[in-house]
Amino acid sequence: MASALTDAHGVPLSGTAHGVAAFDQALDRMLRFHPDVLTAADELTTAHPETAMGHALVAYLNLMGTNPADLPGAASAAAALAQHAAHPRELGHVAAVEAWLGGDWITAAEVLDTVLEQWPADLLALAIGHQLDFFLGDAANLRDRVGRTLPALDPGHPHTGFVRGMQAFGLEEAGHYGQAEEAGLAALATNPDDVWAIHAVVHTYEMQGLVDTGTRFLLGRQGDWGADNLFTVHNWWHLALYALEAGRTDRALAVYDAEIHHATSAGVPIEMLDASALLWRLLLDGADTGGRFAPLADAWAPLATADPWYAFNDLHAVMALVGDDRLAEARAVVERLRAWLPSAQGTNALMTARIGLPACAAVVAFAQGRYADVIAELQPIRSMLHLFGGSHAQRDALQRTLVEAALRAQRPALAAALTAERVSRRERSYHNWIQRARALREQGHETEAATAEAQAAEHQRSFAAAFTVP
Numbered sequence: 396m397a398s399a400l401t402d403a404h405g406v407p408l409s410g411t412a413h414g415v416a417a418f419d420q421a422l423d424r425m426l427r428f429h430p431d432v433l434t435a436a437d438e439l440t441t442a443h444p445e446t447a448m449g450h451a452l453v454a455y456l457n458l459m460g461t462n463p464a465d466l467p468g469a470a471s472a473a474a475a476l477a478q479h480a481a482h483p484r485e486l487g488h489v490a491a492v493e494a495w496l497g498g499d500w501i502t503a504a505e506v507l508d509t510v511l512e513q514w515p516a517d518l519l520a521l522a523i524g525h526q527l528d529f530f531l532g533d534a535a536n537l538r539d540r541v542g543r544t545l546p547a548l549d550p551g552h553p554h555t556g557f558v559r560g561m562q563a564f565g566l567e568e569a570g571h572y573g574q575a576e577e578a579g580l581a582a583l584a585t586n587p588d589d590v591w592a593i594h595a596v597v598h599t600y601e602m603q604g605l606v607d608t609g610t611r612f613l614l615g616r617q618g619d620w621g622a623d624n625l626f627t628v629h630n631w632w633h634l635a636l637y638a639l640e641a642g643r644t645d646r647a648l649a650v651y652d653a654e655i656h657h658a659t660s661a662g663v664p665i666e667m668l669d670a671s672a673l674l675w676r677l678l679l680d681g682a683d684t685g686g687r688f689a690p691l692a693d694a695w696a697p698l699a700t701a702d703p704w705y706a707f708n709d710l711h712a713v714m715a716l717v718g719d720d721r722l723a724e725a726r727a728v729v730e731r732l733r734a735w736l737p738s739a740q741g742t743n744a745l746m747t748a749r750i751g752l753p754a755c756a757a758v759v760a761f762a763q764g765r766y767a768d769v770i771a772e773l774q775p776i777r778s779m780l781h782l783f784g785g786s787h788a789q790r791d792a793l794q795r796t797l798v799e800a801a802l803r804a805q806r807p808a809l810a811a812a813l814t815a816e817r818v819s820r821r822e823r824s825y826h827n828w829i830q831r832a833r834a835l836r837e838q839g840h841e842t843e844a845a846t847a848e849a850q851a852a853e854h855q856r857s858f859a860a861a862f863t864v865p
């Protein structure tokens with residue numbers, strides 16, 4: 396059915412004028428990662444059930460959390476969407492939501508690209524497709540999906556700034572750090588509180604070892620990202636990563652306790668990932684994590700026993716269980732995945748078979764001191780970890796696990812090769828140089844090891860200065 400109605404970006408949709416206005420408002424909240432999007436979406440579907448795109452928004456909000464507990468909510472919204480969808484754009488969203496709900500994340504991402512071919516200014520299709528590209532580790536499309544849409548947008552519309560922020564993250568994950576920083580800063584010139592653009596810029600600094608620049612950038616803009624948005628925890632996690640590089644474990648743990656995981660945390664996977672990833676880095680470094688793994692493992696426990704849904708989450712659940720010495724439960728996750736795979740279908744089955752299962756098995760092996768097994772699990776997959784999603788920075792937890800295992804397994808040649816590679820890619824890194832020093836010392840290269848240690852200390856000093864309050 397043709398429709399005379401269009402949304403704020405001129406894309407047709409069905410419903411009523413009031414419903415469309417409410418959809419535009421809710422979409423605006425989503426692009427800002429504003430918590431109000433949740434109530435705005437509920438009010439939209441309650442007050443304007445005939446506006447199909449509202450149901451699409453609710454379905455996606457439930458799916459984006461990657462939490463199996465949210466799937467019934469997504470299914471209800473999908474049914475309402477199918478009932479009310481009338482325009483071909485809306486039918487495209489029906490297909491995307493149904494594919495994702497059915498476990499075919501790849502098809503969902505592809506369908507949204509098909510929608511965008513026809514209606515490149517469909518910002519819901521773009522924003523959700525962007526998230527799917529992230530979940531699928533598809534760096535090229537994370538960059539290019541956005542590039543295909545930008546010419547269709549009014550350069551002066553505030554939402555175009557948010558799209559530039561998305562482009563910044565895609566450029567960063569695809570390795571174009573200069574362009575990414577430029578796009579991210581341009582996005583922030585339009586919307587200083589664009590937390591996704593802030594995050595993209597923070598990633599460019601992370602990947603280049605510009606920890607001091609990144610720290611000052613985050614601390615200087617804390618009012619724009621540090622509270623009251625749906626992406627707060629993850630940006631705090633990035634600050635904690637900087638703190639580790641600066642030798643400020645105390646600061647990283649303070650951020651963890653205040654912002655990343657505590658008694659009143661939401662307990663959602665997308666935030667618990669960050670908690671696991673930070674504590675796991677500390678565990679690898681032999682740091683004292685206090686009793687922090689225990690409540691985190693408790694928070695992960697329901698997901699660790701649910702039907703498999705997203706392999707990236709499984710890995711971080713296993714990290715938390717292992718960190719809390721709950722080895723039997725961690726092994727049970729691995730065995731459950733192994734038993735599930737032969738009859739499993741869909742995108743997560745592919746992710747689990749290729750990356751998730753060996754990664755989980757490696758973490759369990761690490762906890763048991765079976766370092767040769769860690770190497771056997773991780774070395775063959777280390778160049779394709781992106782297949783189970785996440786960012787370069789998030790997946791680095793596994794690369795660090797491999798380096799540490801090589802050092803502990805008395806495989807100094809492997810450790811030296813891995814650390815040489817890391818230093819060549821990111822010279823400005825305390826962690827990379829200190830691990831390189833250990834590898835060189837094990838090889839008997841004492842002078843070179845001492846030089847590497849001096850390099851590590853120099854970087855740490857320069858980074859620590861950025862944490863000093865003027």
Ligand SMILES: [Fe+2]
Nearest residue numbers: 594629786788
């Ligand atoms: Fe990130």
